[in-house]
Amino acid sequence: MIEIQTLFIYAIPVLLAITVHETAHGWVASLLGDHSALMMGRLTLNPIKHIDLVGTILVPAFLYFTAGFIFGWAKPVPVNFNALRSPKRDMLWVAIAGPMSNLLMAIFWLITFFIAITIDSLFLGAMAQVGIQINLLLAVLNLIPLPPLDGGRVMSSLLPPKISYQYDQLEPYGLFILLGLLFLGIFQTIILPIVQSIQNWAYSLIGLV
Numbered sequence: 001m002i003e004i005q006t007l008f009i010y011a012i013p014v015l016l017a018i019t020v021h022e023t024a025h026g027w028v029a030s031l032l033g034d035h036s037a038l039m040m041g042r043l044t045l046n047p048i049k050h051i052d053l054v055g056t057i058l059v060p061a062f063l064y065f066t067a068g069f070i071f072g073w074a075k076p077v078p079v080n081f082n083a084l085r086s087p088k089r090d091m092l093w094v095a096i097a098g099p100m101s102n103l104l105m106a107i108f109w110l111i112t113f114f115i116a117i118t119i120d121s122l123f124l125g126a127m128a129q130v131g132i133q134i135n136l137l138l139a140v141l142n143l144i145p146l147p148p149l150d151g152g153r154v155m156s157s158l159l160p161p162k163i164s165y166q167y168d169q170l171e172p173y174g175l176f177i178l179l180g181l182l183f184l185g186i187f188q189t190i191i192l193p194i195v196q197s198i199q200n201w202a203y204s205l206i207g208l209v
Helices: 002-031 053-066 087-119 122-142 148-156 161-168 171-183 186-205
Strands: none
Touching: 002 087, 002 122, 053 122, 087 122, 087 148, 122 186, 148 161, 171 186
């Protein structure tokens, strides 16, 4: 029974975080003229549609048992940037939609945590804490200005066309660069302290230290 509870405490916030993140990309892209995600059935909150065997299951498991931290990704929502009404400008809004959705989810879980404390529910409180942390982690991690992360898309949309094109050439190597940085300690020395600072500030808003 305890194992099943623990599974739900982690699985529900994580699946919601990656599902809402990817759906947000597709939803904003659809608003701005690209309906690729809608036509491919990816504009949905069904987590099964967004699970990637390698990025959502195998890589996180491997990193957890070999490096002591978890990192992964969902199946990217298809976006045809050329179909956007203003490709360079709208790319920014499509990219930023993912991290912003995670920040909104963190607020949702913060409210849930407050309710859990009020009604003295340990199960709901534990789940809310996981939800806050995983969503803040996804938001901060995805804002790193490295293609193909969302921060890389945002940076590309802000750079002059020629420099933007050269910058985008990093994309095939971006994941390997990121994994290398994670193994070198960027997670423990930079990303995690930022997440913890935001998390502590959020807890202070509901009267917790």
